[in-house]
Amino acid sequence: xxxxxxxxxxxxxxxxxSGMVFLGYVMLKKTSVRHFTPxxxxxxxxxxxxxxxxxxxxxxxxxxxxxxxxxxxTFAVRDRDSAATVNVIYKDRLKPDNFVDGGSVFVEGRYxxxxxxxxxTKLMTKCASKYEGAESAIPTDETSYISQ
Amino acid sequence: xxxxxxxxxxxxxxxxxxWAIGFLCVGLRTRNPNAVRSGRNAVIATFIxxxxxxxxxxxxxxxxxxxxxxxxxxxxAAQPLLYKVTALWGRMSGSLLFxxxxxxxxxxxxxxxNQRYNKQTGDTLAxxxxxxxxxxxxxxxxxxxxxIEGVYNPLARFPNGQVAPDGAGMNPLxxxxxxAFHPPTLYIGWISLTxxxxxxxxxxxxxxxxxxxxLRSRRWTLFSWxxxxxxxxxxxxxxxxxxxxxxxxxxxxxxxxxxxxWLLGTAYLHSVMIQEKRSMLKLWNILxxxxxxxxxxLGTFITRSxxxxxxxxxxxxxxxxxxxxxxxxxxxxxxxxxxxxxxxxKSANRxxxxxxxxxxxxxNNWLFVGLTLIILWGTxxxxxxxxxxxxxxxxxxAFFNQVVIIPGLLLLFLTGAGPIISWKKITTNNFRRxxxxxLVIGLVSGALTWGxxxxxxxNTSPIYSVLCVSAAVFVLVAIFAEFYRGARLRAKxxxxxxxxGLNLLIQRNKRxxxxxxxxxxIVILYIGIMGSKGYFLLESDSLALGESMxxxxxxxxxxxxxxxxxxxxxxxxxxxxxxxxxxRIGTMEPARHxxxxxxxxxxxxxESAIRHFGVNxxxxxxxxxxxxxxxxxxxxxxxxxxxxxxxxxxGVAIMVIGGIIAIAEKSQYSKET
Numbered sequence: 110x111x112x113x114x115x116x117x118x119x120x121x122x123x124x125x126x127s128g129m130v131f132l133g134y135v136m137l138k139k140t141s142v143r144h145f146t147p148x149x150x151x152x153x154x155x156x157x158x159x160x161x162x163x164x165x166x167x168x169x170x171x172x173x174x175x176x177x178x179x180x181x182x183t184f185a186v187r188d189r190d191s192a193a194t195v196n197v198i199y200k201d202r203l204k205p206d207n208f209v210d211g212g213s214v215f216v217e218g219r220y221x222x223x224x225x226x227x228x229x230t231k232l233m234t235k236c237a238s239k240y241e242g243a244e245s246a247i248p249t250d251e252t253s254y255i256s257q
Numbered sequence: 258x259x260x261x262x263x264x265x266x267x268x269x270x271x272x273x274x275x276w277a278i279g280f281l282c283v284g285l286r287t288r289n290p291n292a293v294r295s296g297r298n299a300v301i302a303t304f305i306x307x308x309x310x311x312x313x314x315x316x317x318x319x320x321x322x323x324x325x326x327x328x329x330x331x332x333x334a335a336q337p338l339l340y341k342v343t344a345l346w347g348r349m350s351g352s353l354l355f356x357x358x359x360x361x362x363x364x365x366x367x368x369x370x371n372q373r374y375n376k377q378t379g380d381t382l383a384x385x386x387x388x389x390x391x392x393x394x395x396x397x398x399x400x401x402x403x404x405i406e407g408v409y410n411p412l413a414r415f416p417n418g419q420v421a422p423d424g425a426g427m428n429p430l431x432x433x434x435x436x437a438f439h440p441p442t443l444y445i446g447w448i449s450l451t452x453x454x455x456x457x458x459x460x461x462x463x464x465x466x467x468x469x470x471x472l473r474s475r476r477w478t479l480f481s482w483x484x485x486x487x488x489x490x491x492x493x494x495x496x497x498x499x500x501x502x503x504x505x506x507x508x509x510x511x512x513x514x515x516x517x518x519w520l521l522g523t524a525y526l527h528s529v530m531i532q533e534k535r536s537m538l539k540l541w542n543i544l545x546x547x548x549x550x551x552x553x554x555l556g557t558f559i560t561r562s563x564x565x566x567x568x569x570x571x572x573x574x575x576x577x578x579x580x581x582x583x584x585x586x587x588x589x590x591x592x593x594x595x596x597x598x599x600x601x602x603k604s605a606n607r608x609x610x611x612x613x614x615x616x617x618x619x620x621n622n623w624l625f626v627g628l629t630l631i632i633l634w635g636t637x638x639x640x641x642x643x644x645x646x647x648x649x650x651x652x653x654x655a656f657f658n659q660v661v662i663i664p665g666l667l668l669l670f671l672t673g674a675g676p677i678i679s680w681k682k683i684t685t686n687n688f689r690r691x692x693x694x695x696l697v698i699g700l701v702s703g704a705l706t707w708g709x710x711x712x713x714x715x716n717t718s719p720i721y722s723v724l725c726v727s728a729a730v731f732v733l734v735a736i737f738a739e740f741y742r743g744a745r746l747r748a749k750x751x752x753x754x755x756x757x758g759l760n761l762l763i764q765r766n767k768r769x770x771x772x773x774x775x776x777x778x779i780v781i782l783y784i785g786i787m788g789s790k791g792y793f794l795l796e797s798d799s800l801a802l803g804e805s806m807x808x809x810x811x812x813x814x815x816x817x818x819x820x821x822x823x824x825x826x827x828x829x830x831x832x833x834x835x836x837x838x839x840x841r842i843g844t845m846e847p848a849r850h851x852x853x854x855x856x857x858x859x860x861x862x863x864e865s866a867i868r869h870f871g872v873n874x875x876x877x878x879x880x881x882x883x884x885x886x887x888x889x890x891x892x893x894x895x896x897x898x899x900x901x902x903x904x905x906x907x908g909v910a911i912m913v914i915g916g917i918i919a920i921a922e923k924s925q926y927s928k929e930t
Contacts, residue, residue, distance in 0.1 A: 118608050129627040132660055133634055140656040144639065144649035163651060177883060177891040180799050201797040203501060203880045203895050206862055
């Protein structure tokens with residue numbers, strides 16, 4: 110009797126545990142979005158056509174255009190280390206705060222390889238560099254403080 | 258001079274920290290009360306020294322001492338006094354100092370709380386707990402000394418006597434009251450979770466692994482839980498009002514980092530009850546509180562190491578590595594102690610049935626821990642996927658929204674089932690008496706919800722809403738019945754009114770009934786989340802003056818624009834006439850704020866207009882403003898209708914009230930082996 114009860118409890122725990130693992134696994138499979146730099150995305154063009162992707166890079170200087178009448182933002186994401194760029198359309202959503210030329214940007218959306226274009230569903234900018242870079246208010250050697 | 262005094266205090270606190278650890282260890286080992294007392298005093302000394310350092314930094318802010326690097330980074334001469342002070346936790350090294358200061362406050366309170374009890378009984382459990390607490394403090398002290406790479410001393414001045422003309426100032430987005438109080442609230446919550454963890458380690462070290470350590474840290478745990486609840490909600494509320502995206506929770510890594518310790522803390526609050534009542538789960542409770550504590554550090558690791566991108570965009574540094582190292586070492590220490598005390602951690606009882614209150618508690622724990630691990634998995638997926646596939650990937654909000662639904666609904670059901678199921682084993686009588694009516698009423702409400710959503714509103718997949726409403730009604734009926742039965746019984750016995758009976762009932766067992774009130778708050782929170790996450794409307798449009806747009810039953814007409822000057826910003830926006838079902842009900846003024854910053858131009862932020870209609874909100878955010886609105890330029894408008902959103906805040910408020918009632922109950926310390 111005691112043994113049977115224990116077995117039951119272990120079985121129930123296993124069911125619950127595997128249920129959770131299964132749930133996590135299936136949802137992950139379903140929703141996971143691959144992450145690229147513009148250079149890697151352009152290089153992998155054929156394989157990622159019409160897939161959801163995330164791209165992390167910089168807002169290409171002078172590329173952004175805000176079309177107020179159509180509520181549409183277009184710009185290009187530039188690679189941090191190479192010349193590769195990817196075009197982005199972001200529609201019917203407000204332009205995020207801190208959206209500035211050369212700023213860090215994170216885009217999620219469906220990639221159209223033939224047009225080298227992402228139709229973005231999510232757009233994130235990093236905090237404006239002027240706040241993050243405040244250390245340079247006085248030009249000094251960064252490492253000199255550390256040992257102070 | 259003050260900065261130098263502060264720095265000296267930090268260096269001295271290294272010594273007092275070491276002193277505390279050394280003297281407490283030796284004193285407890287050799288049963289030397291003088292050494293123990295000296296160790297306690299060192300804990301107090303650390304508190305005083307770190308208070309001096311923190312005070313010196315605040316002094317630097319208030320006096321605009323721009324020779325101090327940290328002051329230059331987060332403050333500026335024009336910053337209002339409140340935000341000069343809150344700049345203390347504006348960036349990394351200051352927030353580490355602030356965290357450390359709170360830890361030393363906790364240490365001092367533990368010493369002070371236990372002084373009398375120690376004297377009366379000679380009990381040393383709290384002294385054992387001071388050791389891990391002092392070790393955690395020492396870790397933070399070393400971080401803020403600035404002696405290790407990657408972190409600088411928040412009191413450091415620029416080298417060569419340089420002085421900046423002005424500070425960079427705090428990000429204007431952060432200059433709102435709820436943002437001033439959101440981070441410290443979370444810090445306080447995390448730090449108070451360190452105390453029960455310290456008691457757990459103290460229990461292992463002293464060998465007293467019964468319920469004493471739980472009882473003596475119970476108020477800390479509950480306090481932490483309440484404060485974390487408030488802190489997380491403040492963050493959501495701030496995001497809702499300030500960020501202009503109409504939501505309050507986005508499963509951002511930083512949000513997850515604050516949520517996971519809360520989940521584990523909640524699990525722990527439940528599982529300790531079984532240890533107290535049935536002497537089970539001793540090992541589990543120690544593991545759980547250790548995990549909860551480690552997750553507070555893990556949060557810092559996730560946010561500061563830069564391994565995961567987040568909207569919170571903290572400056573990245575090597576500090577993540579130190580946190581990870583400390584997490585690993587301290588976990589190894591706890592595991593070592595557990596192995597050492599293995600024999601004493603055996604349970605006195607076993608689960609007798611799958612359908613019992615014990616099982617409900619265990620299931621609750623499995624679900625909370627499971628949820629935490631799934632959220633952790635999702636949060637760390639960018640790193641994990643890179644390690645497995647060689648390519649970074651991450652999961653969107655949808656992943657989290659989907660995975661939490663089923664465990665979340667099960668937990669909701671347990672919120673009602675747990676309190677009414679009998680201990681040891683459910684009986685037919687228990688089921689008939691306690692479960693029957695709540696279940697019936699819950700199912701009927703579910704059916705009605707289905708009818709309303711599917712038939713009247715034409716919703717094609719209302720299944721989760723139906724389940725949520727069924728479970729919610731089941732819980733409410735079950736818990737109100739508990740209150741009703743108890744109050745009626747009291748009233749009868751004392752021959753007094755029902756309300757008096759109710760009052761007596763809660764007074765006599767604050768922990769239990771406070772807990773039930775929290776459960777009611779949870780149910781209400783669920784309803785709010787269901788409405789606001791599941792049924793919000795979003796419309797975007799480009800409007801010129803005189804044009805209008807529709808959102809649900811509302812019609813918005815842009816009738817004018819405005820611009821006003823304030824002390825450190827300019828406010829510009831438009832005025833909407835709002836009509837509901839064709840009837841005019843007033844105006845709303847969404848805007849943007851433009852903050853001036855010498856030499857850096859302007860930064861503007863969205864200032865949404867929010868109007869409450871009962872528990873529903875109408876929410877308007879404006880895009881970048883054109884030059885000439887009056888001349889016909891087009892404005893981009895985003896409007897949300899968020900149903901039941903106020904219910905979210907109400908639910909949390911009720912949870913907090915329940916928590917306060919529960920914390921009012923004094924713990925009974927047991928005599929134990």
